[in-house]
Amino acid sequence: AIYNDPSQLPRQNTYDFIVVGAGNAGNVVAARLAENPRWRILVIEAGRYNEGFQDELIKIPFFGPLASPGTSFDWNYTTIPQASISNQNIPFPRGYVLGGSSSTNYMVYTRCAKDDYNRFGEIAGDDGWSWDKILPYAFKNERHVPPNDGHNESGQFIPELHGYNGPLFTSLPGFLTDIDDRVLQVTQENPEFPYNPDYNSGDPLGVSWMHSTIGGPLRSSSATAYLIPALRSHHNIDLVYNAQVTRLIQSARGLDAIPLPPQRKLSSLLVLSGHPRSFSSPVLGPRDELRQVGINAVVDSPQVGKNLVDHPLLPVQWTVNSNNTMDPVLRGGEALEQGLQEYYATGKGRLAANGVSNHMSFFRLPDNSSILSEGDPSPGGRSPHFELAFGNGFFTTSQPIPQSGSYFSIINVVAVPSLSLPRTPLPTPIIDPRLLETEFDRQTMIYSVRASQRFAASHAFDDYITGNYSTLITDEDILTYMSQWATTIKHPFSTARVNQDPSQGVIDGQLLVHNVRGLRVVDASAWPFIPAGHPMAPVYIFAERAADVIKAAWS
Numbered sequence: 373a374i375y376n377d378p379s380q381l382p383r384q385n386t387y388d389f390i391v392v393g394a395g396n397a398g399n400v401v402a403a404r405l406a407e408n409p410r411w412r413i414l415v416i417e418a419g420r421y422n423e424g425f426q427d428e429l430i431k432i433p434f435f436g437p438l439a440s441p442g443t444s445f446d447w448n449y450t451t452i453p454q455a456s457i458s459n460q461n462i463p464f465p466r467g468y469v470l471g472g473s474s475s476t477n478y479m480v481y482t483r484c485a486k487d488d489y490n491r492f493g494e495i496a497g498d499d500g501w502s503w504d505k506i507l508p509y510a511f512k513n514e515r516h517v518p519p520n521d522g523h524n525e526s527g528q529f530i531p532e533l534h535g536y537n538g539p540l541f542t543s544l545p546g547f548l549t550d551i552d553d554r555v556l557q558v559t560q561e562n563p564e565f566p567y568n569p570d571y572n573s574g575d576p577l578g579v580s581w582m583h584s585t586i587g588g589p590l591r592s593s594s595a596t597a598y599l600i601p602a603l604r605s606h607h608n609i610d611l612v613y614n615a616q617v618t619r620l621i622q623s624a625r626g627l628d629a630i631p632l633p634p635q636r637k638l639s640s641l642l643v644l645s646g647h648p649r650s651f652s653s654p655v656l657g658p659r660d661e662l663r664q665v666g667i668n669a670v671v672d673s674p675q676v677g678k679n680l681v682d683h684p685l686l687p688v689q690w691t692v693n694s695n696n697t698m699d700p701v702l703r704g705g706e707a708l709e710q711g712l713q714e715y716y717a718t719g720k721g722r723l724a725a726n727g728v729s730n731h732m733s734f735f736r737l738p739d740n741s742s743i744l745s746e747g748d749p750s751p752g753g754r755s756p757h758f759e760l761a762f763g764n765g766f767f768t769t770s771q772p773i774p775q776s777g778s779y780f781s782i783i784n785v786v787a788v789p790s791l792s793l794p795r796t797p798l799p800t801p802i803i804d805p806r807l808l809e810t811e812f813d814r815q816t817m818i819y820s821v822r823a824s825q826r827f828a829a830s831h832a833f834d835d836y837i838t839g840n841y842s843t844l845i846t847d848e849d850i851l852t853y854m855s856q857w858a859t860t861i862k863h864p865f866s867t868a869r870v871n872q873d874p875s876q877g878v879i880d881g882q883l884l885v886h887n888v889r890g891l892r893v894v895d896a897s898a899w900p901f902i903p904a905g906h907p908m909a910p911v912y913i914f915a916e917r918a919a920d921v922i923k924a925a926w927s
């Protein structure tokens with residue numbers, strides 16, 4: 373059953389599992405546990421229902437970037453001033469809705485590198501997290517479907533690397549643009565940017581066609597793929613939304629979460645999937661630090677809320693001589709109206725597809741690069757240092773969009789940020805990713821911008837690009853530009869990270885919180901480091917295995 377107020381929960385209901393947070397990971401765990409009819413599961417979500425007011429923002433793929441911040445789907449956090457970005461307070465979106473950030477994100481589906489999973493397995497002391505062992509869970513999660521525009525997708529991915537029977541829809545671009553052939557031509561022309569037939573093979577280096585979590589004309593999220601179907605088909609799972617968990621209680625009878633009404637029997641296992649919980653409910657934490665703000669932590673867990681790490685992003689744009697399809701829609705008005713009419717009439721067109729990019733690419737710094745002289749933070753030799761994505765229009769999440777002209781954008785991302793930080797969880801969260809504060813991150817971003825410029829200078833763009841939108845000639849120019857327009861790509865990770873040593877992490881390799889019984893963490897915060905790509909797919913894959921770990925422990 374579904375409730376929108378915890379006081380509506382029938383007092384006689386008892387649960388074997390409570391999942392806190394109906395987000396990307398939480399819904400996978402809840403739906404998989406509900407497959408066992410002997411167990412009863414309760415999901416508690418702080419945010420809103422995924423249908424109703426303005427729900428086109430989280431359903432229509434092109435609107436993904438408009439779903440947050442500043443909407444009712446978002447927690448609407450901001451960072452504290454970021455020294456390297458002119459002391460700006462950066463918006464820091466997180467989904468506040470069924471599906472969590474999988475309902476509000478940009479739908480880019482990248483599994484990341486084999487090396488990421490193998491390193492996870494090593495740190496966790498469990499090779500079940502390693503690439504070869506965890507790959508079956510990627511297939512279990514995924515349902516690859518044809519692109520929405522019906523174009524022939526052969527040669528654009530490797531079919532045998534994908535799942536076809538899982539709950540989560542993925543597809544290749546559903547709206548082709550006039551830069552697609554040019555991007556591919558660069559891969560023929562310039563060995564620095566080779567073609568990769570499928571970045572989801574575990575070896576993401578090169579330029580590939582991009583997969584998105586889109587089925588037909590609709591976003592696929594963990595709410596639409598897992599939670600709602602589970603609520604429809606199983607009687608042993610309940611959901612209460614509009615209910616923020618503020619405390620966890622451990623007693624001789626078991627564990628419970630506030631604000632639930634008193635239960636006759638408490639749940640045996642709580643799964644926290646409210647990433648990043650340290651932003652919103654400091655139930656565990658460094659006892660001394662929490663005492664200073666009047667919170668009596670039940671468990672002294674010194675690493676909770678620390679080690680926050682995120683990917684910095686910097687878009688660069690060029691003016692072009694072609695009327696592309698994205699800029700007029702972004703400016704609203706008639707083009708947007710026409711797009712909506714086409715969308716509702718046919719389920720096709722610009723709005724029915726991801727607007728971010730049709731290709732995604734990942735690269736390493738050269739082996740002899742001085743940027744690597746202090747060490748290489750990447751988990752292995754086939755894992756990227758930076759990423760380029762190609763926007764058929766003025767793609768940005770930080771700059772004002774020009775009201776005239778046509779543009780081409782390359783989005784630069786540092787894939788292996790080298791800084792992870794101590795920060796204390798407080799009732800009013802202090803979010804400080806300290807973006808681009810290390811020399812490694814700044815130099816890698818400069819290298820990435822230079823690579824973007826080389827990409828755009830390829831012959832493939834000779835008769836297309838007419839000029840630079842910003843003048844970025846010297847490194848100093850790039851640093852100044854970075855300090856104005858760099859931002860987060862919104863991938864906060866590792867604030868409750870796995871480590872077998874309680875002084876280094878919050879949970880063990882089986883995702884159990886150190887020194888607490890019956891409490892696991894399954895979300896992006898559990899990862900011991902940030903994977904070098906877009907992390908939604910790694911979160912899904914990891915949550916699928918986490919559900920099996922829990923099932924095995926309870927069977």
Ligand SMILES: Cc1cc2nc3c(=O)[nH]c(=O)nc-3n(C[C@H](O)[C@H](O)[C@H](O)COP(=O)(O)OP(=O)(O)OC[C@H]3O[C@@H](n4cnc5c(N)ncnc54)[C@H](O)[C@@H]3O)c2cc1C
Nearest residue numbers: 393395396397418472473477478480617646647896906908
């Ligand atoms: C705007 C945006 C764009 C992004 N784009 C991409 C992309 O294109 N591709 C990609 O791979 N990744 C992307 N990401 C990152 C990716 O979506 C996240 O890393 C991932 O979804 C995190 O999953 P999670 O389960 O850890 O957390 P979430 O999915 O955020 O789920 C956490 C849930 O817990 C709830 N919650 C939190 N605290 C409490 C509490 N105290 N009580 C009850 N409920 C609580 C939240 O409301 C939320 O529903 C993006 C993220 C954002 C925000």
